[in-house]
Amino acid sequence: MSNEITRFPVLELERISKTFVQKPDLIIKIARKTGLGIPEQKVLALDDVSLDVYEGEVLGIVGESGCGKSTLGKIVSGLLSPDKGVIRYRGMGINEANSFVTRIACLGIQMIFQNPYSSLNPRMKIRDIIGEAAIVHGFTDKNKVDDYVDSLMIRCGLAPEYKNYYPHQFSGGQCQRIAIARALAVMPDVLICDEVVSALDVSVQAQILNLLTSLREESRLTSVFISHDLRVVEHMSNRIVTMYMGRIVEIAETGDLLKLPAHPYTCKLFEDAPSLNNRNVEFKSIEREIPSAFNPPSGCHFHLRCPKKMDICTQAVPKMISIEPGHKVRCHLFDLPS
Numbered sequence: 170m171s172n173e174i175t176r177f178p179v180l181e182l183e184r185i186s187k188t189f190v191q192k193p194d195l196i197i198k199i200a201r202k203t204g205l206g207i208p209e210q211k212v213l214a215l216d217d218v219s220l221d222v223y224e225g226e227v228l229g230i231v232g233e234s235g236c237g238k239s240t241l242g243k244i245v246s247g248l249l250s251p252d253k254g255v256i257r258y259r260g261m262g263i264n265e266a267n268s269f270v271t272r273i274a275c276l277g278i279q280m281i282f283q284n285p286y287s288s289l290n291p292r293m294k295i296r297d298i299i300g301e302a303a304i305v306h307g308f309t310d311k312n313k314v315d316d317y318v319d320s321l322m323i324r325c326g327l328a329p330e331y332k333n334y335y336p337h338q339f340s341g342g343q344c345q346r347i348a349i350a351r352a353l354a355v356m357p358d359v360l361i362c363d364e365v366v367s368a369l370d371v372s373v374q375a376q377i378l379n380l381l382t383s384l385r386e387e388s389r390l391t392s393v394f395i396s397h398d399l400r401v402v403e404h405m406s407n408r409i410v411t412m413y414m415g416r417i418v419e420i421a422e423t424g425d426l427l428k429l430p431a432h433p434y435t436c437k438l439f440e441d442a443p444s445l446n447n448r449n450v451e452f453k454s455i456e457r458e459i460p461s462a463f464n465p466p467s468g469c470h471f472h473l474r475c476p477k478k479m480d481i482c483t484q485a486v487p488k489m490i491s492i493e494p495g496h497k498v499r500c501h502l503f504d505l506p507s
């Protein structure tokens with residue numbers, strides 16, 4: 170049985186921006202040699218991002234490396250704070266100073282990462298990795314934690330007799346199952362999956378994706394699925410968001426986006442990955458390199474690489490325009506006076 174998707178926004182992101190200050194290695198080396206100070210460079214990783222995530226859906230996020238996908242995931246799951254903007258979880262503002270709401274959201278929104286080995290504490294037994302947060306937050310107690318951990322391990326396809334082993338004694342795929350069991354231990358209703366199968370062998374990827382799909386259906390989870398792999402995003406998602414240099418440039422139902430992508434960047438991404446039926450389809454590079462994140466182009470950031478560039482594209486930031494029900498695009502081609 171598939172999840173029922175409602176139009177109730179579990180997560181609402183309103184005008185989120187996040188800037189990082191970086192000191193690139195080369196500049197640090199020059200500064201050391203010359204004895205001069207180290208100048209800082211700023212990257213606008215998220216630029217005025219607004220987005221709703223509906224209850225029961227899987228929202229895929231795609232875009233080239235550095236476009237802000239992981240930053241978005243970390244901000245939603247509370248691992249990073251935005252510089253500007255509001256995030257609401259079930260209608261409650263989670264970046265406002267309210268510890269009760271923050272605690273509810275911290276448990277309700279869990280994140281799983283690309284590298285399962287580095288996301289698990291190597292000095293902790295699996296029993297403690299999965300059980301600790303569940304005890305702290307009152308989902309079980311010390312007397313019942315073994316049964317609690319056993320049932321989560323079984324749900325995630327792990328044999329409970331290995332619960333006293335350490336992470337290094339498991340394969341990458343099994344560690345990802347442990348990371349999923351740990352996330353489920355605090356009964357979340359939103360799972361942020363950031364490149365969760367990219368580090369795994371192709372044969373194991375399908376098993377983890379199937380596990381996530383069945384857990385999502387039985388636990389009525391909402392998911393945000395971040396991936397470079399268009400095949401995986403297409404397979405998993407009900408809707409897809411395309412990001413380019415910190416901005417959302419298109420959002421649509423998966424079928425609509427694949428059939429009729431509107432933004433020239435989305436068109437190029439999907440054109441460059443012609444056979445989504447092939448395994449391991451990754452983004453091929455679009456002609457011309459991604460512009461420097463430290464000095465993004467004016468107007469529409471994509472104009473330097475865009476085959477449909479117009480004069481206005483170099484001057485004005487396009488607005489997000491609704492072109493069909495549920496299909497929005499940020500491109501001047503759709504914003505011309507008729």
Ligand SMILES: Nc1ncnc2c1ncn2[C@@H]1O[C@H](COP(=O)(O)OP(=O)(O)OP(=O)(O)O)[C@@H](O)[C@H]1O
Pocket residue numbers: 189190191212213214232233234235236237238239240241397462
């Ligand atoms: N902790 C950080 N400190 C400094 N800069 C950062 C930090 N995290 C991200 N950035 C920068 O912010 C921008 C967006 O990075 P982010 O990791 O969100 O992109 P991404 O789309 O997830 O890329 P990838 O697919 O390669 O993981 C990049 O320019 C990146 O270098």
